[in-house]
Amino acid sequence: MEDPTDIQNFCTNYGFYQEYAVNQQLQEMNKQQEEMNVHAAHYAGQLSRGKIKLNDLETGSEVDEVPFLSLAPFELLRNNPRRRKNTEGVKVRDVNGGANVHQKLSATQIMRLAGERFIQFSSNKFININNLLHPYGSSFSDLSPEDNQDVELAQILLAAAEKVSDQQYDRARKFLSQCQLLASNTGNPVQRAVFYFAQALGERIDRETGKLMPKICTETDELNSICVASRFHASYVALHQEVPFSQIVHFTGIQAILESVATKPKVHLIDFLIRTGVQWASLIQAAAERKDNPIEHMKITVIESVNKERVIETGKNQLTEDHFDIKPDEGVVIHAAFFLRAMICVPNCLETAMRVVRRLQPSLMVVSEVEANLNSPLFVNRFIDSLFYYSALFDCLEDVMKRDDQHRMTLEVSYGGGIRNIVGNEGEERVIRSVNLDVWRSFFRKFGMEEVKLSNTCLYQANLIIQQFACRSSCSVDVNGGSFMVSWKGTPIYSTSAWKFH
Template identity: 40%
Template sequence: MADVVFTFDDLNIGGVPDKLRSSDKDFESFEEGGKGKQSSFYGGAYWGETGGIESLSSDYGFYQDDSLEAGFTFSKYRPQEQQQQQQPFTDYGLLDGVSVNAASPPIQTCLEEIAKLGQIPTGIQDAAEMKKENQHPFSLASLGLLNNYGSGFKRLNGERRSEGANDITMLTKEEDRKLSTEEIMRVAGEMFIQSSCQTIDSISMLDHPFNLSFSGLSDQEIKDVELAGLLLAAAEKVGYQQYDRASRLLKQCDYMTFKTGNPVQRSVYYFAEALREKIERETGSASSKGLRRKPLFNLDEATMSLNPTTLACHGELPFCQITQFTGIQAIVENVAEAKRIHIIDLAIRNGVQWTVLMQALASRYECPLELLKITAVATNAKHLMEETGKRLSSFAQSLGIPFAFKIIMVSDMLDLKEDLFELDAEEAVAVYSAYAFRSMLATPNRLENIMRVVRVINPCLMVISEIEANHNSPIFVNRFIEVLFFFSAYFDCIATCMKQNYKNREIIESVFFSEGIKNMVAAEGEDRKVRHVNFDVWRAFFVRYGMEEVELSMASLYQADLIRKNFSCGSSCTLDMNGKCLLVGWKETPLHSLSVWKFL
């Protein structure tokens, strides 16, 4: 059983009772999305209409490990990209307030202010440190991180760029080879480094004698590189607290970009907005007071309802399905002989992921299931949790699965206690955490409490999905560069995968992406709620609690590759390994991580 890749081809979800249908009111908070095209995920009309399990190819069946073909490869993890050196934890991957002792490999850095190897900050910067940082802002051009993004430029269609110091000739095998959004940013970054001694206050970088070559780039790509260069220049001026000059550069960006343009233009549009908010916050303008009172868009709560946009993300972008199917495959393997299964979900949202587990368990004839219990943990939106429970209960009933749904509501994660869980000695307990920990990076005491409770419960395994990025640096320019390249890859992905779904694409970018970008770029201290760290930092954190990373089975990895190939844009979705952790990315830029853990 543990070696079998589960399938759902023979299961009919269309027979689920009509009360599974999401309400038309689910998406009232996004007026522009209320009339969008209905998307689907995992199960026909009741969970959506397209891109669900039924759309999986006929090859998606039962496979034994000994029959798996070597038709997929997972390359060794290369942080950021193939040629780039790994950055130290102390550079930008911080678990603020959490002490982690982890050795880092030897790395060169251009910043003397970065702590030495092997040291992890044990707390959020105090006021004195922040004041010192503001007095000595860093230049983007001298920043080792941006330099790495430029010098590590990826292969373009099999050919390398010229390595000359003043020659940025881009070589391609085909004249019509188009650069991705992230590649445009990388070219702009390298040009920015080489032209750092010049002043970029003109609308066109070509007006300056940088002695740079745009050979191999189309006219549109040249314009996009110029636009990205202006954005980088504006960010540097913000870092130097030269807000007037930054504002002038941002006005020049306005002439070249709009939120309905190509992916580069849309990226720059939203990052320019974030820089303006940063300036308003830093200068204490009247409008910034309103900004600080404005509640941050709650992405987790928005994804708790089955609205057209969240369903479109699941059905048209490969990342969620890859991490969900792969993680659930690991659970299926570890509870293969259990008759009573208890899932503790730390961030259940709309619960669609558990329809996958239910279908897998429904086909498990050799070991009949006596009870599947799901316990959802949350601090708010109880009514949405109850709706999720009703949908899952109806779905389980349609499959004939004995099911129980429990909700643990606490006002604060510090109040979470192990005795709140209804545990049975005969249960096989698994903990599932999909993007739950990132929201607590700013409050590490809550993160510590959850881990203490989970350790007492001692589950048979813990499946963890997180954003694979370094967006937690207290240094503005470090954080800006990381956020820019991360979202450049995402804007490129959205443009590729959702070409025909303009309405939902616009909502994703203008609501989901925009709010996150603004918070990560413009906010500081306690106001900065959106934070991410990469898997190396999480690994060091989990090890502290006596956890051991579990290797994903061949069946799990094959599952990931099957899902990837099921998407029309799957060829651009990349699967890499960081040790035993699966990294899911876009054109070799890691975006998500999936790892499985057990307690020693």
């Protein structure tokens, strides 16, 4: 009988495991796209359910209807109201003249507006730089001059990505040269995001044309990329003090763990990737102050640390349940924050870890992850998803840090490294990977786990944390099924979920 948890049998349209995601349907789609040279199809996706008609951008001739995979990147723009909110900006009254003027659009709103207009434009006209500059004339009049320029810059970036996906590298370089003139790593969020994405596209071209030799990554490279936080410690602390993302994740997890062991006198907490572990001081304090059913004994087992040498050493060993020394009278809880995504590029290790978790039979497993699908086997899907996600991060830094802040510059260089790996690499070289909550749901269910609804107390605590920050109007916690999503201006950044075995 086929094992439902066999890693080779688990495959989604999101490309959870690239090695097994390119199925017959995907291969057939790619073949049709190559034969018909339908460049705009990469971005247009399913403008309506089923099939669509497009114009060939190079010849202007109409092509036959072409089937596409569902959930194409820009379908989000049309079918997801929450992600589309405030796309056109918020109008406010000018205190001097009384006329309505637009507030500055966020970087993600700019990217989505550019994407929508790129779809409209590319399905009717031949793409070149001159056409991309002011292609709609008066339709841009409702934007501020800066937003107008940002939309145009984002369109040029999309055109470059589309040419890269079609291996038209000379055309792509022309668009990238224009991006380099207009983008800047010291400008506004859109200019900064385009700066790093253009870099990544340039590296991809160099790799695919043989100018940049591939570097084979080891199994611990993704873990080491997570450990980069130790080198940028001061900058991440500065961000931590301005934005409540990590606090929400940690304290929501602590509350869920406390509730799951409410009647347990002895608790064994297993922490995958502990980093500093400072959050567990709050858990210990809360457990000590519990009047009903006080916790008599708490044990914490650490699987990883941010120490590079220890991470590498741990990576050499095979994880088994014998490492944990579980006692029969202990209530076992597992906390995995941004750990499982590190093993997406090494699926055998991920499978081993989940089989061990299943044998431990925890009362609860709390999982926090990046809420973005940055692992699609289709380059253009992955490019669009990462563009939206990182644009939200660049926008966040714009709101909480000055443009010349060294912490901000350090953080953005770190983001740029992730962008280059996601966009510029394939196969074993691409070690920065993440999938969204729906994919994790399917994955955990394969191992016999069910989602546990996070309580109203968890939600209250999360919102209480947000209220302590100046950026509270931009950060939100949204309920998704039984789980939470931490968002920046409507764009999901992190998710926190809780799981138990049937």
